[in-house]
Amino acid sequence: MTDALPAAEGLSVTPADTPADTPVGLSIVVPVYRGAATVGALVEALSVLRPAGGLEIILVNDGSPDNSAEVCRALAATATVPLTYIEHARNFGEHNAVMSGLRQARGAFVITMDDDLQNPPEEVLRLYDHARLGGWDVVYTRYAVKEHEGWRNLGSRFANGVADMLLDKPKGLYLSSFRCMSALAVREVAKYSGPYPYVDGLLMQVTQRLDSIEVKHLPRAEGRSNYTLKRLVLLWLNLATNFSVLPLRLAILAGAVMGVMGIFAAAYVMFEGLSGETPSGWASMMTVTLLVAGVQFLILGVLGEYVGRAFLSANGKPQGVVRDIVTSEGRRS
Numbered sequence: 001m002t003d004a005l006p007a008a009e010g011l012s013v014t015p016a017d018t019p020a021d022t023p024v025g026l027s028i029v030v031p032v033y034r035g036a037a038t039v040g041a042l043v044e045a046l047s048v049l050r051p052a053g054g055l056e057i058i059l060v061n062d063g064s065p066d067n068s069a070e071v072c073r074a075l076a077a078t079a080t081v082p083l084t085y086i087e088h089a090r091n092f093g094e095h096n097a098v099m100s101g102l103r104q105a106r107g108a109f110v111i112t113m114d115d116d117l118q119n120p121p122e123e124v125l126r127l128y129d130h131a132r133l134g135g136w137d138v139v140y141t142r143y144a145v146k147e148h149e150g151w152r153n154l155g156s157r158f159a160n161g162v163a164d165m166l167l168d169k170p171k172g173l174y175l176s177s178f179r180c181m182s183a184l185a186v187r188e189v190a191k192y193s194g195p196y197p198y199v200d201g202l203l204m205q206v207t208q209r210l211d212s213i214e215v216k217h218l219p220r221a222e223g224r225s226n227y228t229l230k231r232l233v234l235l236w237l238n239l240a241t242n243f244s245v246l247p248l249r250l251a252i253l254a255g256a257v258m259g260v261m262g263i264f265a266a267a268y269v270m271f272e273g274l275s276g277e278t279p280s281g282w283a284s285m286m287t288v289t290l291l292v293a294g295v296q297f298l299i300l301g302v303l304g305e306y307v308g309r310a311f312l313s314a315n316g317k318p319q320g321v322v323r324d325i326v327t328s329e330g331r332r333s
Contacts, residue, residue: 025053
């Protein structure tokens with residue numbers, strides 16, 4: 001049961017699992033977190049676009065601690081294009097918010113983008129037309145120059161390098177949150193109900209019709225990135241443990257390597273004993289002990305992460321809890 005606020009004139013509150021039936025050409029899904037200062041300008045810029053087949057905007061407030069909820073409700077009340085506002089009961093994470101938005105999208109194609117205006121709204125039509133006219137299921141964007149902080153760019157390169165190893169994707173394809181997906185890809189991705197979604201990992205399992213185009217990337221208009229080092233590490237764990245068994249195989253390899261090293265170390269100790277020398281052996285013993293113990297704890301940690309995620313999934317940890325959904329069909333200007 002939702003505790004939605006009364007709907008304003010021109011708005012309606014829609015059950016969380018019942019998107020409107022009338023299709024449009026393009027849906028734009030925007031996860032909102034600390035975006036009160038920028039989401040209004042973004043919606044205004046998107047509202048003037050005229051993509052083939054029509055446009056709808058979906059805002060997903062992922063438990064933002066600022067007044068994003070009030071701003072988004074006001075935007076829904078005055079929208080000149082169909083706009084859906086989804087409110088999460090708490091913060092679940094960007095990819096969880098995107099999943100909630102995808103389930104409400106009606107578009108033949110769906111674009112996801114951030115609320116910080118670093119993705120220029122005028123690039124939306126280029127991205128949409130490239131996917132639509134080229135018959136691609138997914139088109140990612142790449143940047144000639146990224147206007148993120150240095151550590152964030154380094155983290156992105158690391159995550160994409162790991163994705164090259166873990167995911168079945170074209171090597172070097174940059175995984176950006178500014179992406180366009182076909183209705184087919186969106187429909188299949190939205191079927192995932194686990195608590196740890198990674199949209200790009202799901203897309204790689206759905207289709208191989210992938211492409212990318214280069215777009216502009218602007219400096220952040222307000223504030224600073226909501227992605228902390230902790231959030232980036234958690235996102236990497238979603239990638240590493242939800243969509244690949246490679247970490248388990250690396251753990252097996254590490255165990256095998258340490259086993260071989262142990263055999264050589266044992267042979268060396270026996271040789272020393274037979275040679276008649278009587279070294280203390282303390283340093284070599286402690287070195288081998290610490291190496292073996294470290295690898296064992298690493299393996300246990302990897303196994304524990306898999307088991308813990310399986311446990312939480314089996315116990316029904318929610319992917320996202322939608323408090324209410326407000327829809328507006330837009331006001332003709």
